[in-house]
Amino acid sequence: MRLALLLTLLVALVVPASATAAAPRIFPSDTFTVKDSAQVTGRRVRLRGPSCSARPSDCNDRKLLNRLDGFDLDPRVEVRFDNRVDVSKVTPSTFYLQRVGGGPRIGVNRLVFSPARNALYAQPRELLLESTRYRIVVGRAIGGRRATTRFTTMTATAALRRMRGQLDDGSAYDAAGIAQDQRGLNFVRPGGLRTVFPAAGVVRIRRFNDVGRGPLKEEVVPNVAVANAGTYAFGSFLSPSWLNGSRVIPQVPTKQASRVRGREQVGFTLIVPAGSKPAGGWPVAVFGPGITRSKYDLFLAADENASRGIATASIDPAGHAFGPRSDAAVDSLTTGPVRFSGFGRGVDLDSDGEITNQEGVQAAGSPDPRASLGLRDGLRQTALDNMAFVRAIGRGVDVDGDGSTDLRRDRVSYYAQSLGGIYGTMLMGTDQLVPAGLLNVPGGPILDIARQAPGFRDLVATELKNRTPSLLNGGREGFTESTPRYVEQPVTRPARGAVPIQDVGATSNWLNRPGSPEAFAPLLRLRPAPGVPVKRVAYQIAFGDQTVPNPTSATLLRAGKLFDVTTFYRNDRTPTASRNPHGFLLDPTVAGRNLGQRQVVEFLASEGNSIIDPDGGATVFETPVADPAAMETLNYELTPASEPPPEAAVAGLRLSVRPGRVPAGRRVRISFRVTTVTRGRRRAVKSAVVRLAGRQVRTNSRGRASVTVRFRRRGAREVVAKRRGLRATRETLRVLRAQ
Numbered sequence: 243m244r245l246a247l248l249l250t251l252l253v254a255l256v257v258p259a260s261a262t263a264a265a266p267r268i269f270p271s272d273t274f275t276v277k278d279s280a281q282v283t284g285r286r287v288r289l290r291g292p293s294c295s296a297r298p299s300d301c302n303d304r305k306l307l308n309r310l311d312g313f314d315l316d317p318r319v320e321v322r323f324d325n326r327v328d329v330s331k332v333t334p335s336t337f338y339l340q341r342v343g344g345g346p347r348i349g350v351n352r353l354v355f356s357p358a359r360n361a362l363y364a365q366p367r368e369l370l371l372e373s374t375r376y377r378i379v380v381g382r383a384i385g386g387r388r389a390t391t392r393f394t395t396m397t398a399t400a401a402l403r404r405m406r407g408q409l410d411d412g413s414a415y416d417a418a419g420i421a422q423d424q425r426g427l428n429f430v431r432p433g434g435l436r437t438v439f440p441a442a443g444v445v446r447i448r449r450f451n452d453v454g455r456g457p458l459k460e461e462v463v464p465n466v467a468v469a470n471a472g473t474y475a476f477g478s479f480l481s482p483s484w485l486n487g488s489r490v491i492p493q494v495p496t497k498q499a500s501r502v503r504g505r506e507q508v509g510f511t512l513i514v515p516a517g518s519k520p521a522g523g524w525p526v527a528v529f530g531p532g533i534t535r536s537k538y539d540l541f542l543a544a545d546e547n548a549s550r551g552i553a554t555a556s557i558d559p560a561g562h563a564f565g566p567r568s569d570a571a572v573d574s575l576t577t578g579p580v581r582f583s584g585f586g587r588g589v590d591l592d593s594d595g596e597i598t599n600q601e602g603v604q605a606a607g608s609p610d611p612r613a614s615l616g617l618r619d620g621l622r623q624t625a626l627d628n629m630a631f632v633r634a635i636g637r638g639v640d641v642d643g644d645g646s647t648d649l650r651r652d653r654v655s656y657y658a659q660s661l662g663g664i665y666g667t668m669l670m671g672t673d674q675l676v677p678a679g680l681l682n683v684p685g686g687p688i689l690d691i692a693r694q695a696p697g698f699r700d701l702v703a704t705e706l707k708n709r710t711p712s713l714l715n716g717g718r719e720g721f722t723e724s725t726p727r728y729v730e731q732p733v734t735r736p737a738r739g740a741v742p743i744q745d746v747g748a749t750s751n752w753l754n755r756p757g758s759p760e761a762f763a764p765l766l767r768l769r770p771a772p773g774v775p776v777k778r779v780a781y782q783i784a785f786g787d788q789t790v791p792n793p794t795s796a797t798l799l800r801a802g803k804l805f806d807v808t809t810f811y812r813n814d815r816t817p818t819a820s821r822n823p824h825g826f827l828l829d830p831t832v833a834g835r836n837l838g839q840r841q842v843v844e845f846l847a848s849e850g851n852s853i854i855d856p857d858g859g860a861t862v863f864e865t866p867v868a869d870p871a872a873m874e875t876l877n878y879e880l881t882p883a884s885e886p887p888p889e890a891a892v893a894g895l896r897l898s899v900r901p902g903r904v905p906a907g908r909r910v911r912i913s914f915r916v917t918t919v920t921r922g923r924r925r926a927v928k929s930a931v932v933r934l935a936g937r938q939v940r941t942n943s944r945g946r947a948s949v950t951v952r953f954r955r956r957g958a959r960e961v962v963a964k965r966r967g968l969r970a971t972r973e974t975l976r977v978l979r980a981q
């Protein structure tokens with residue numbers, strides 16, 4: 243016994259505490275959670291600080307995060323060191339994540355080193371499993387001390403599934419006050435008008451948009467869905483709504499289901515083929531329109547569907563198709579103009595008197611305390627509206643009112659463009675009744691789309707500007723985030739102010755994950771949810787897409803391992819190479835349109851069993867994508883922008899603690915010395931505050947201070963040294979067993 247003790251003391255003498263770096267501190271960690279039996283994970287996030295008066299935006303975000311039952315599925319791991327570290331030391335064996343209980347090591351990428359914080363940021367190379375415990379291991383090679391922690395990932399996709407379950411068991415309709423006989427599609431307007439028109443007699447379709455104040459704005463609906471079209475119909479159905487007045491589905495403990503708040507009369511458009519219908523009715527494809535678009539895009543998205551015997555229908559995304567006064571009109575050879583409600587879903591959320599083409603699909607912007615929830619719940623509600631639409635079709639649809647069902651009740655496929663592909667991926671991952679879906683030009687998460695897309699970046703800038711404190715730091719559209727993409731080299735000189743923008747980005751992506759398509763992509767084929775079959779899906783991505791940039795599509799496709807069912811439309815190899823190819827499926831002025839629609843109709847006609855290469859051996863359409871890595875870059879040129887200078891390193895304090903090990907139960911004097919290195923010279927730091935075990939002392943002009951203490955129990959004690967303008971540091975004092 244005495245020998246062992248002697249050896250311990252000897253070790254203490256030959257290894258002073260100041261010779262070893264302090265252990266790096268890692269986030270995320272379950273140390274920032276509390277137990278909560280109402281959550282699937284048994285835990286709830288509990289972050290502290292910052293001050294709500296000094297940093298109200300961060301405070302608002304923290305309150306939202308503290309309702310979640312775990313950390314992000316693509317967490318931005320933060321490791322704080324005491325000194326600069328060499329990012330080239332990061333390898334799959336020195337920095338990795340691993341499931342607690344075993345599993346392969348998951349390396350990291352997207353590295354950022356912040357000199358001002360001495361913090362290293364990294365994200366795992368693959369999306370993590372939900373509701374699962376992981377360990378993070380940071381090896382000694384990086385910062386001189388090994389560090390590890392455990393954390394639990396959030397339950398992300400189950401909430402949408404629970405809401406779908408409320409549609410299936412009828413409880414959502416009951417809660418919304420929608421009686422059994424009101425749950426189907428409705429073609430009859432007040433006054434008895436049936437808005438169903440023989441397609442051959444339709445000369446023109448117009449819409450009259452309620453933009454808030456002033457007269458309705460007239461627009462002609464382009465219509466190329468004429469081949470073999472028999473009937474154009476315009477109707478509505480009642481859809482339960484989970485959104486509250488702030489366009490948010492309030493977070494509930496993950497073992498519980500969200501509550502239905504009301505209902506909405508949702509309009510639809512429908513094209514039924516001409517000719518005699520097959521037994522049981524026409525098979526149906528539902529088309530999902532993109533952001534700012536509407537159900538009227540159906541007439542641009544269904545060139546060949548009717549010719550192939552497919553009925554096609556579409557509804558508006560939440561908050562779309564302008565305000566509730568919006569109308570539509572059909573000019574017919576036989577009847578003249580017939581005008582009826584367009585069931586606009588837009589709301590004047592910001593009370594400025596105007597209703598935009600997408601107002602109400604997302605939470606209000608900063609300084610609204612829910613701003614960081616963004617599109618999360620508008621996307622979930624839209625996926626649910628489409629599920630309610632599928633269920634209404636399943637109740638039997640009599641379009642012409644002759645008493646017989648015209649649409650097949652058991653066969654609905656889905657296809658969609660852009661935002662439609664985003665909520666469409668969520669729908670496909672969740673709805674057991676939709677076996678096949680083709681998703682055109684989606685990506686995720688939304689913030690990563692918006693900050694990289696030239697047309698949306700100013701919206702992100704406005705949000706950063708309106709935060710308190712404001713985070714605009716200069717650069718393209720007013721900010722520079724220095725965020726590396728999946729395949730890019732580590733960022734070791736982030737722009738000044740970039741790392742706080744990255745903090746907000748990581749928070750936004752974490753908060754939005756339950757309504758973000760990449761979280762649902764693994765459910766399509768890799769890990770289907772209980773009761774949901776493996777799906778037949780196809781993706782179309784456009785090379786150099788400037789609206790949903792390629793790297794965000796790659797994020798989605800990687801998450802679901804979907805590259806083998808992905809077609810890459812190489813707009814760069816066409817006569818329209820100078821155009822933004824995002825709208826290629828619908829836009830008649832982009833080269834790929836007709837072949838894109840050919841692939842869609844073959845997919846739909848085969849119920850997802852056939853993904854044709856629309857141009858065969860030619861290479862405008864790569865089916866499947868020849869090189870998935872080609873999607874990890876933007877594939878278009880950005881105009882140069884001046885960026886802020888790199889973040890400056892902040893000199894750090896160094897703290898020595900002697901002795902570094904003390905026995906418990908005895909009064910001991912512990913001496914501190916606080917220094918800093920400036921211009922290569924070590925200098926004493928006067929008036930630094932050193933804290934240990936509830937005691938606090940200040941250093942003298944030689945940087946020295948001491949306390950006399952007695953520790954009752956053995957274990958590690960943290961010593962912290964701080965001084966304004968310099969980065970704080972900490973050391974560990976070890977209290978050994980009493981002699």
Ligand SMILES: [Ca+2]
Nearest residue numbers: 590592594596
């Ligand atoms: Ca408005």
Ligand SMILES: [Ca+2]
Nearest residue numbers: 640642644646
């Ligand atoms: Ca009928």
Ligand SMILES: [Ca+2]
Nearest residue numbers: 857858860863
């Ligand atoms: Ca080809």
